[in-house]
Amino acid sequence: MTAVQPFRLPSGGRIDRDRPIRFSCNGRSLVGYAGDTLASALLANGVRVVGRSFKYHRPRGILSAGIEETNAIFRVDTGKLSVPLVRATLQPLEEGLVATTENAVPNVDFDFGRILDFTHGLWPAGFYNKTFKWPSWHWYEGLIRHSAGSGRLPTGPDPTEYFQHNLHCDVLVVGAGPAGLAAALAAGRSGARVVLIEQEPVLGGALLWDGGEIGGTPAETWRAAAAAELANTANVRILTSTSVAGCYDHNVLMAVDRSDATGADRPVERLWKMRAKQVVLATGSIEQPLVFGHNDRPGIMLAGSVRRYVTQFAVAAGRAVVVATNNDDAYRTAFVLQDAGIAMPAIVDSRRRASDRVAEEALRRGLNVMGNSVVVDTTGGRGVTKVAVGELSGDGQSVSGRARWLDCDALAMSGGPSPTVHLYSQAGGKLRFREDLVAFVPDGCRQHVRVAGAANGTVDLAGVLAEGTDAGAAAARDCGFAAIAAALGRNSEPAGLVGSVRWAPGGTTSRQWVDFRHDVTVADIELAVRENYVSVEHLKRYTTVGMSIDQGKTSNLNALSVLASLTDRTIPKVGTTTFRPVFSPVSMGTITAGTTDHLYSPARLLAAHDWHAANGAEFESYGAWRRPACYRKAGEARQAAINREVLAVRHAVGLFEATPLGKIEVKGPDAADFLNRIYVNNMATLQPGGIRYGLMLSENGIVIDDGVAARLASDHYLVSTSSGNADRITGWLEEWHQCEWPHLKLVLSSVTAQWAVLTVAGPRARELLAGLESDIDFSSHAFPHMTIRTGRLAGVPVRVQRVSFSGEASFEVSLPACSARAMWEAWMRAGAANGIEAIGIEAILVLRLEKGFLHVGSDTDGTTNAFDVGFGAIIAKKSGDFVGRRSLMRPNDARQDRRQLVGLEPLQAADSLVAGAHLIHEAGAARRSEGFVTSAARSPTLEKSIGLGLLERGFGRRGETVTVFDNGRSFKARVVDPVFYDPKGERLNG
């Protein structure tokens, strides 16, 4: 069933002709061989049109054989995975693979989008900045969004497994071509820990398809021996099918490893986060296209890639191939094609003459060389059928005479190699321009990074190997290993010169492509220059050249060359745009590596979590903590549950888990002094056994936390913070101690997670605790409000603080977290006769609101200072500096018309306050907001709507009526004392 592959050569190639592979492309069933890429198999089958260009929807063919591919971009379905925007040149052929072109309607062979090409004069660069304005952009938005883009996201869950790995090494070698192999050998032999990374599945780089000789033996022999030696060296680690995507500060590199993507049932992708003492970049070079009329037709390819298709894949790009070049390397393509029996109408060389050896070889082979000539145009609907060749004038600035048309079905073009300096530049390496290469080469890096081989602008094989060896040896020596650089013998043959012409002068510039991927032509660059976008960074963004998925690998150099020419500057004066990661695509999944859903952030659970879960708790996230908002009995609505819990605390006893409350031990002779500098209150006068409610401010005078501090001994305090602030305030205290007052003798220790806190609150709370075995006297006169006792309760060591957030008699019992669950259950049983209820957060917030207790972050914002919440009197009695005090002395901080904390009650019983509603000043035309409601609830205790708010001049406006504005509705409310319930505190102190 072997189908005919019309462009497969009868022999040769690194493919396995005994293993045919069936696949389909745009609905056509085709056959290739094991060892093919999707691109080589398509070429072998004579598939010419593989895609449509982004803007004009022109038919396009395969351009290259590597990562620089701009045209052969498919959605690839392998049965395991469906991935859009896959470069066919990097996709290994797999049985059953389905490839689809996605940006063509209805299909790649006939695309309605081509109308944009026929009207291309209307769509120059940046046309969208000048059009689609009237009547409104949104009229056009739908159509534009629908037609933009090059692929569709796959639906359904992603079957890929993602992992992240860390790697440390002495010498990291990026690229396993000749330079990289030589570097890895030299470093590996020294005993250094070496990691060698290669993006292909096989080591060798250009040695795999360019043959040649090394030290008199075939290059393939050397390559195989090097690969074997490295595989057998214990201190060398090899990663293949792995692409280094980014190079960061301090020699940290990131690589994406797809070596497990094929084969297994589930595709696997790995991210390597690598830290290397020394880096050797052997990243090679990328051949640049030539710029001439209609240089984008199917069949026009990079010359080195044409050669690679013959030698690595046994595929002919065509039956009659014209070679166009400005350098010697493309001649090797001509020789290889001729040896494969392919017709060669001409070699079009923009230079007068190639270097001697190459010119002589061409002559010997009887090839037709047209010197001092350039291709100026091409024709052919579905693929190139003729090319026009013109002769350059004396100064190389124009084409003289009439063009000669040559028949062909493929054009192999070469503008010379551009070193792949992306990673090097990301590492901070500088570049310089080499006139003889007409390209940028590395020129010194401040990090421990070396470049070797083609990436360094070295083009002859012997030079490449020598450089690689030197770099690897030097890197190993810098790590402290003795390395010898073996002399491989430099070839004295000069590098084949690269002519400076890449852009054929004259012709219709709107049909001369610079960026195939984003359909940017020379005319677009001319337009940018006319509109004064002459900085290379502006050129990039205005024309979008180099901004597509290929990131300008085959367009940036030509674009800035054209720009240089148009603005009368040299290429180095124009410069390059900034190189940023990533060099090759990285899946979002690889970056997240499975930290999604419940693994997105750590969940903190309460000590008695299992009991809460088993008893109707409705959990919500409060910061990282999962806490019960309320406990719903069977059939009970949420609000009813909250109301029931509030009333239970008011009339019986409630049990609440308050474990997330921050607890910080402060111990040392200077503990009191330290806390006095942090708190607004005077903490030094607190007696041992006492508790004081305190406020902490930022240096700007803004309230950042409130909480209680208990004094256990003269040198020992227990600071408690609000639940959401535990970690932050611990850090805050440490920062002040370590950075500002290190001379103060004290130690800070956060014990938030060590002590669980169970709060018992209500008129029957004391009864419950007194009924337990304890050495603590819970009676009212022995244990007054705002004091702390330590001892044992039901056999467990406890610290009991009599503090109240609810306004009832309340005991916060801190006990070792491991004992909490059992204690909770015991108290629920013991309190059953007294009507005990489990209490959730929402009920607690209502209880504290009824008492007018502050909730920092709800009732305060980033502008609320200590005066605004009524701490003026306390501050007046405090002597000495504390954090934020100087700020409170500023005139603006002491103004009487600031927003101050007040209580609010609607005048009508039917109206309800809502947090966020504004308090409106109505007088005259100046209708504006004077403040807003900060907390609100319908109180089940008082059976009315109550709220707190921040209101300008609030302290002096008690009894006044204000207008509440909530989402279009207005109603009246009265300003009242924020303490709605038990204003004398009798229940609190009972």
Place this chain on the structure above:
Amino acid sequence: MLRIPCPYCGVRDEDEFRWGGQSHITRPGLDATETVWADYLFNRDNPKGIQYERWLHAFGCGRWFNLARHTVTHEILAAYRMGDPKPPLGRGAE
């Protein structure tokens, strides 16, 4: 990602640390003028060059320390303890 030399723990990845802004700032007293106090609260140096700054080894020893870092190249020229004076920097850093 920077590799930061904690004076107590050795070289660690940047994501174990928290940046703490400019170092060697003296906290003014209560008698500071409005200008001095505002400067202390809101104004900081922004050099294109060497900056002396505070760092906290948040996911490590929990200690604050100082770095001398070049803000353009991210080269770390010195690491020294909180409270120590600025160390002399060798020119051989490049």
